[in-house]
Every structure is written in structure tokens, then in C-alpha cells.
Amino acid sequence: MRPPARFPVLWAIVALAVGVAGALLYTRGLPWGSTQEQVRMLDPAQVVVLRTPGGFLEVSTLVKTEEFRWRSSYTWLGQDCGALVGERIGQIRVPVHYTYRLPLADTWTLTLDGDVYVLSVPAPKPLLPPGIDTQKAQITSERGGLLAPGAAANQENLLKNLGPELAQRAQRTEYLQQQMPAAEKTVREFAEKWMKEQRTEPTRPVRVEFRMGDSG
DSSP states (O other): OOOOTTOHHHHHHHHHHHHHHHHHHHHTTSOEEESOOOOOOOOTTOOOOOOOTTOEEEEEEEEEEEEEEEEEEEEETTEEOHHHHOEEEEEEEEEEEEEEEEETTSOOEEEEETTEEEEEEEOOEEOSSOEEOGGGOEEEEEEESTTOOOHHHHHHHHHHHHHHHHHHHHTOHHHHHHHHHHHHHHHHHHHHHHHHHHOSSOOOOEEEEEETTOOO
């Protein structure tokens, strides 16, 4: 029986709905996947206090505005389908405080070289995780395609993976080099003050040398 000619739009909508429902039932058992993972929240009541023998001397703080992006898309049989069905890219721009310090319990060697003392100390190490100025954080989310993943899950993954990325950046050679003048000044002032307290006669100037290959 042919549908009445006066209801072509209604029959078209019904046919489309039936087709979509059939497609969903057909694909329900197929191996669709997603790049999203559950975000596990830390219990703020679980606080671990660590004690380091000898303590540390904070020698510098490097403040940099960092940018980090996270891309979310769906997969099919292990293949990324972002270019076909859509993707979402989240970005955060935030000031990060990288603090570097020296272990006081480690070996500090002081030798006389002419008219100056040469102080050999281990290389500064970053305090991990770096500090983030959350009040100045700027978070954006860009959607591309018809079936882009949700913004909430993308943002959760963005923040979850931000910490490990910043920890890696804190140990980059260029970051260590940028903070080195401030670190050298702090160590020199610390050493000269300590030597004045230990000696009554005038002390010689101190030149600081960092053992860059020292694992500490």
C-alpha cells in the first residue's frame, strides 16, 4: 500500500528514525572504542609527610607561562577516526613556578685556588611537581567534526596529563641553564655567610661550580 501523497515529510522522518535505530542496534556489539579514560581523583584526606635528612637549599624559582594541549577522538578497531568523525582539542595556558634546590646533606667541596675559594656542589634539581598558578589559568576547548568527544572528558584528561608534562619540562637543559645565574648567586651568598660565621679572619671570595653530571 502506497503512503498518502500528503504525508511525504512524515514518512521520510519515520524512515530516517528506523534507519538510525537499526544502525545503533547493529553496531552495539561491534568493537567501538574511545580514547577517554576514567579520571581517578586523589583523596585530600590522605596526606603523606616526607622527611629528607639534611634538608634542601632552595636556590632559584623560574616562572614561565606554559601552554599544553590535549586531543580527544574516537577509535575504530584501534584506528584513530578523528579526521573522519571529529575530534576535540583542549588547551591550557598557565604560569608555572619551577623551583630548584640543592641537597644540604650531599657533598660540598671547598678548595683554595689562588685568591678565591672554589665551591663544588651538585647540580640543582627541580622540586616536583612544579607549582601552578591556577587563578591565572586559561582553558579553551575547540571542537572539530560532527561527532567530537565531549568537552568535560577532554578537560579532565588535559589537567590529568599536565602535571607529568610539566615535570619533564622542569628537567630540560634549557630550563636548568636559565635558572643557573640565580642559583649560583644564592649558593655563593649562602657559602660566604657560613664561612664568616665559622672564621674570625676575613674570608676570600667564593666561586661556585656545579657538578652537572652529578646525580646527587
